[in-house]
Amino acid sequence: MAKARVAVLISGTGTNMAALLYAAKADDCPYEIVLVASNNPDAAGLKLAEAEGIATFAHSHKGLSREAHDDIMHEALVAAKTDYVALAGYMRILSPEFVGQWEGRMLNIHPSLLPKYKGLHTHERAIEAGDSHGGCSVHLVTAELDDGPILGQTPVAILPGDTSDSLAARVLIAEHQLYSRVLSDYVARETSxxxxxxxxxxxxxxxxxxxxxxxxxxxxxxxxxxxxxxxxxxxxxxxxxxxxxxxxxxxxxxxxxxxxxxxxxxxxxxxxxxxxxxxxxxxxxxxxxxxxxxxxxxxxxxxxxxxxxxxxxx
Known part of the structure; x- marks a missing residue:
């Protein structure tokens, strides 16, 4: 059975992209990474993808409307014959038109236990609220920010004396494990x-x-x-x-x-x-x-x- 073709969108170091990429090297993984694309031509994750033999694409969003840049990224995804899109630290609010084009086929990982703490500064907000756990969520992307059906979550305990940085470091470990597992399950269901x-x-x-x-x-x-x-x-x-x-x-x-x-x-x-x-x-x-x-x-x-x-x- 042919593997699902996944493109990953990043803006920075791409550690979650790397986790998806290395998981895809397993023979029984139901997906393959066919493209890593970015709005930041200097994103470090692009160099890693290139070193691993993955096609890359970059186009800065500066000077472009949101819709114009999304159109450029969409064309790159289509050219790569993408089946699914995985957002991995892609620091762009997407236009409704772009989201609609990939409805049901675009996933995102977010560093909180959604629906708590949509947006930024999630770890700091969880600590300030006195929560016992932070964590991460993988969800389908909809036009509303950090919304959409939740496909999987991993709680991460908040320890006494935790800072946003120390909690973020542990949550990142959980993200790397959760994303590849959820993505695998999601793409495999279409053939189940x-x-x-x-x-x-x-x-x-x-x-x-x-x-x-x-x-x-x-x-x-x-x-x-x-x-x-x-x-x-x-x-x-x-x-x-x-x-x-x-x-x-x-x-x-x-x-x-x-x-x-x-x-x-x-x-x-x-x-x-x-x-x-x-x-x-x-x-x-x-x-x-x-x-x-x-x-x-x-x-x-x-x-x-x-x-x-x-x-x-x-």
Missing amino acids: PDFLVQQVRERAMALPEADEVVSHGMPCFGIIKGKKFAYVSLDHHGDGKTALLVKISGPDEQAQLIEIDSERYYRPAYFGDGWIAMRLDLGLNDWDEIDRWLARSWHAVAPKKLAALAEFIA
């Missing part, structure tokens, strides 16, 4: 059969009068007391694939889809020309598109009254 089945299940069962059964060892979705409109194939006959099977118009469409993308689409064994299999385990699925495939397949087998209801809902 359990995750993929659950994503299909939520979408299929949201359709009118849908039900789920197991057929030939596969999760199968149909209309109650009616025909089936979707299956999830899980390593069927040892083929090593996780795929969604949906109804299509016939052999011409089946052949066309396979010709367009033979890696993702294939003819499912035992199902005939009226079905197509699309692999889900290649990662980075377009779930909006899969929604449409499921709705179309449902519509193909639904009684007229239910089909009319679906049109109303749409």
Whole structure:
């Protein structure tokens, strides 16, 4: 299975970038670092990345609007064929447009136990508040600063006499361990059969009068007391694939889809020309598109009254 392609954005020494990079050297790591980019051409982390054979890119933000600089960074990420972006000490507030372009695919590490202490001076604020623990959090990036769903946290005890510097040094150790683990788990979920089945299940069962059964060892979705409109194939006959099977118009469409993308689409064994299999385990699925495939397949087998209801809902 191909590894997820991760670009790391830094502004300084890049110690968290280094932790991600060295974790990626393990054979079983599900991601690889394909680019280290910075708004600071003098960032020390760029030299480390270069020494490790990682492509780098730098462009100063000085004299540019936030949106103009974000566009330049976005173009560099796209050119590197980036799947996911990891912010690692990237000291820039990102424009909503940039965040939107990487929605669900950009992570950040923050030196506090979010939602506490967003922004700067996190260790000093935790000590002044009398907290028993500081720590770090990895979260998905949203337009709001240091917001977004939290993917993982590590508490770090605050010791008597701690200063912001002494606490920061211990939190940094925790950051280096937490970030690579959370990033690995997050990118791997896109190829996890359990995750993929659950994503299909939520979408299929949201359709009118849908039900789920197991057929030939596969999760199968149909209309109650009616025909089936979707299956999830899980390593069927040892083929090593996780795929969604949906109804299509016939052999011409089946052949066309396979010709367009033979890696993702294939003819499912035992199902005939009226079905197509699309692999889900290649990662980075377009779930909006899969929604449409499921709705179309449902519509193909639904009684007229239910089909009319679906049109109303749409």
